[in-house]
Amino acid sequence: MSASVGDRIRLHANTTDVPDRTGTIVAVLGEDGPPYRVRFDAGEETIVTPGPDATIEAGSVGDKVGLAAEAAGEKASEIAGEVREQAEGAAGAAARAVADVADSVAQRFRH
CATH class of the missing domain: 2.30.30.440 (Domain of unknown function DUF1918)
Known part of the structure; x- marks a missing residue:
């Protein structure tokens, strides 16, 4: 079937x-x-x-189109969440790198 x-x-x-x-x-x-x-x-x-x-x-064609749109919306939300998590991870890594460089520069001025 x-x-x-x-x-x-x-x-x-x-x-x-x-x-x-x-x-x-x-x-x-x-x-x-x-x-x-x-x-x-x-x-x-x-x-x-x-x-x-x-x-x-x-x-009906209308039902099929509506369900396809619903599935596309769910997939778009899922992808947006994954991208958001990746962006937050990248932003955190960038912030840590900047903080490390700033700390290194500050230590040079102390000596």
Whole structure:
């Protein structure tokens, strides 16, 4: 069973007293298919490997674009955080180097 981000999944219940669960695939975790990260209509999000009681329906273009934009925003935030950490590390190293040079110059004047 193959699906892509933005497709809808329906997990059919095995008993009549339990309703079907429906949600949107928000990530494809396998190379070409399952498992999928699914955001269910009730709000929870979980990893799903669909069985024979599941059906996949193609998602709308709008849903797919929205989820792609959401994923891009999350990745941009992640990269920005990494860059911020690297910049802070570089700034700290530069400040230590300047302090070391200033200390060395100050010691020469003392002698």
